[in-house]
Amino acid sequence: MQTILLSLFFSLAPAKTDSVYICNSSRAYAYHAYFCHGLNRCTHGVSKVSRAEAIRMRKTACKICY
Numbered sequence: 001m002q003t004i005l006l007s008l009f010f011s012l013a014p015a016k017t018d019s020v021y022i023c024n025s026s027r028a029y030a031y032h033a034y035f036c037h038g039l040n041r042c043t044h045g046v047s048k049v050s051r052a053e054a055i056r057m058r059k060t061a062c063k064i065c066y
Ligand SMILES: [Zn+2]
Pocket: 031, 032, 033, 034, 036, 037, 038, 039, 062, 063, 064, 065, 066
């Protein structure tokens, strides 16, 4: 829990520019570091967003590529 709050805090910093990939499906639960095979299962298209945005959408880090 503390880790999540800490990463939320850091993701709000304006210098943070790292991007992640998310599936546009409502069933998607994870964000990805790059096009891993978890994203290949996605049939709704993929969006590139900031990690902060992904966390705001309640996505969690992919277990495959993170
Ligand atoms: Zn992944």
